[in-house]
Amino acid sequence: MRGTIAKVAGSGEFNGQAAKYSFVAASVVGLMLLMLWFYLRPEAQIHAVQRSSRDVVVSWRCSAGHVFSRRGSYLQADCPVTGCGKKANILVTYSCPRHGAIVAEVKIVQIPGGGERVSAVSFSPRLWDHVDDRIVCPKCGSLLTPQKENPFPRSDARVPSP
Numbered sequence: 001m002r003g004t005i006a007k008v009a010g011s012g013e014f015n016g017q018a019a020k021y022s023f024v025a026a027s028v029v030g031l032m033l034l035m036l037w038f039y040l041r042p043e044a045q046i047h048a049v050q051r052s053s054r055d056v057v058v059s060w061r062c063s064a065g066h067v068f069s070r071r072g073s074y075l076q077a078d079c080p081v082t083g084c085g086k087k088a089n090i091l092v093t094y095s096c097p098r099h100g101a102i103v104a105e106v107k108i109v110q111i112p113g114g115g116e117r118v119s120a121v122s123f124s125p126r127l128w129d130h131v132d133d134r135i136v137c138p139k140c141g142s143l144l145t146p147q148k149e150n151p152f153p154r155s156d157a158r159v160p161s162p
Contacts, residue, residue: 054071054072054073055072056071056072057069057070057071057072058070058071058072058090058091058092059090059091060077060079060088060089060090060091061088061089061091061105062079062081062084062086062087062088063086063087063088063125063126064079064081064084064086066079066081066084066088067091068080068081068088072090072108073108074108074109074110074116076088076089076107089105089106089107089122090105090106090107090108091103091104091105091106092104092105092106092118092121092146093146093147094135094137094144094145094146094147095144095145095146095147096137096139096140096142096144097142098137098139098140098142099137099139099140101147102123102137102138102144104121104122104123104135105121105122106118106120106121106122107119107120107121107128118131118135119131121135123138124138
């Protein structure tokens with residue numbers, strides 16, 4: 001067999017040098033193909049991590065006006081006040097560029113893929129506006145944004161004078 005390989009390779013004697021060159025050439029071609037694959041492959045889609053309403057404690061208000069805190073949900077919650085038991089919706093404070101903070105009740109629905117979105121908003125009791133993407137001020141029609149709560153409220157501490 002050794003003589004056959006040597007005759008095919010065209011050299012008079014098989015000393016392994018052709019095998020070394022073949023191995024190096026195959027390694028270089030393999031490395032080039034690997035680099036080409038890394039360069040031409042599509043970018044992986046990175047999905048932003050989003051919290052659901054179940055991940056946070058939110059304020060709720062029932063139809064009788066009782067306000068309480070509990071973990072969020074896309075389902076209406078039962079009012080914990082003794083003897084009430086009415087259904088409650090999540091309270092969200094929105095910010096209007098003209099009118100400042102506006103408190104609203106919201107209804108949340110689940111969307112395919114496990115996400116959630118606001119489906120309806122109420123700025124006055126029992127009057128619901130269905131929404132898609134934009135929530136507008138009921139007074140001026142400006143686009144509302146959820147108001148960010150400051151986890152470090154300003155204290156009343158006085159700065160010592162120099």
